[in-house]
Amino acid sequence: MKKIIKPMILVALAAVLLVGCSSKKVDDNTSGKDKGQESVTITGSNGEVVLEKPAKKVVVLEWTYAEDLLALGVQPAGMADIQEYHNWVNIDAELDKEVIDVGGRQEPNLEAIAAIEPDLIIGVGFRHDAMLKDLEKIAPTVIFNPYPEDESMDLYKEMTTTFNEIAKAVDKTDEAKKVLNELDSKYEEAKAKIEGANLKTKEVILTLAYTGPQAPEIRVFTPNSMASQIIEKIGLKNVHVPDQFEVFGSSTFNVEGLTKYEDANYLFTVQDTDNVYEKQLKDNAVWKNLNFVKEDRLYDIGADTWLYGGPLSAETMLNTIVDVMVSK
Numbered sequence: 001m002k003k004i005i006k007p008m009i010l011v012a013l014a015a016v017l018l019v020g021c022s023s024k025k026v027d028d029n030t031s032g033k034d035k036g037q038e039s040v041t042i043t044g045s046n047g048e049v050v051l052e053k054p055a056k057k058v059v060v061l062e063w064t065y066a067e068d069l070l071a072l073g074v075q076p077a078g079m080a081d082i083q084e085y086h087n088w089v090n091i092d093a094e095l096d097k098e099v100i101d102v103g104g105r106q107e108p109n110l111e112a113i114a115a116i117e118p119d120l121i122i123g124v125g126f127r128h129d130a131m132l133k134d135l136e137k138i139a140p141t142v143i144f145n146p147y148p149e150d151e152s153m154d155l156y157k158e159m160t161t162t163f164n165e166i167a168k169a170v171d172k173t174d175e176a177k178k179v180l181n182e183l184d185s186k187y188e189e190a191k192a193k194i195e196g197a198n199l200k201t202k203e204v205i206l207t208l209a210y211t212g213p214q215a216p217e218i219r220v221f222t223p224n225s226m227a228s229q230i231i232e233k234i235g236l237k238n239v240h241v242p243d244q245f246e247v248f249g250s251s252t253f254n255v256e257g258l259t260k261y262e263d264a265n266y267l268f269t270v271q272d273t274d275n276v277y278e279k280q281l282k283d284n285a286v287w288k289n290l291n292f293v294k295e296d297r298l299y300d301i302g303a304d305t306w307l308y309g310g311p312l313s314a315e316t317m318l319n320t321i322v323d324v325m326v327s328k
């Protein structure tokens with residue numbers, strides 16, 4: 001009987017050891033798989049960029065991408081042109097004073113960027129394609145193109161697509177979804193307020209004016225622009241239809257070009273230091289005789305309402321438009 005029991009015990013022990021070894025092997029494999037899942041692939045106009053793990057220290061070379069990080073609760077480690085950012089961009093999220101300025105957006109300081117030892121650099125195509133190789137020597141670099149030539153993709157869609165890619169890079173995809181969902185809810189709230197406002201018309205044009213070489217120049221935003229998409233989402237109608245596709249989302253007019261839109265409401269942003277309405281156009285006969293001027297349907301949405309930003313600038317824009325149009 002003893003001879004029978006002993007082999008059985010040995011077999012049982014062997015089975016236990018085998019299971020133990022197998023379990024350890026599975027655990028090791030699972031651990032390896034988890035580690036593999038920590039890598040992140042983000043896609044920009046320069047193709048796929050693979051990070052070994054989500055980025056913690058990010059340098060942004062364009063304001064919109066700094067704003068995207070702030071919307072996700074992440075402070076950039078470094079950023080280009082911080083002073084001008086504060087002059088142009090009005091959002092609730094504050095940029096930390098410890099964020100390092102890495103020079104101008106057009107020509108950032110490579111040494112300053114390298115000193116930060118970033119995990120990721122985010123640039124914009126029309127400024128940074130030419131220096132991509134130099135940036136990649138410092139850290140993985142993703143470049144985005146906010147002005148795609150694909151006419152089927154409006155610039156609002158491009159903004160949300162890029163925002164989600166940046167969220168992926170810093171492991172904040174759930175937060176990004178929440179931000180965009182909340183923004184959609186705010187559009188609906190704003191739409192209801194516009195609907196209840198005593199407006200002569202809901203037709204509008206949205207403009208950004210500045211001093212040109214010869215005379216004031218006025219950018220009129222096209223339907224594919226991010227700003228125009230926001231206008232439409234809150235129940236207004238952009239009546240400017242360009243003669244051709246405008247990749248940057250706006251057409252440039254002189255004051256005479258505004259006559260065909262004089263029955264619409266005139267939404268505008270202009271810098272205080274270059275207020276063409278108070279200076280060059282103050283006594284301009286064409287300007288003074290436009291219907292929206294004579295009927296006081298001018299709506300100033302502020303010098304620091306940034307029309308090219310991310311979700312937080314979109315929120316600022318919708319809130320400001322509602323405030324000025326409903327209260328006037």
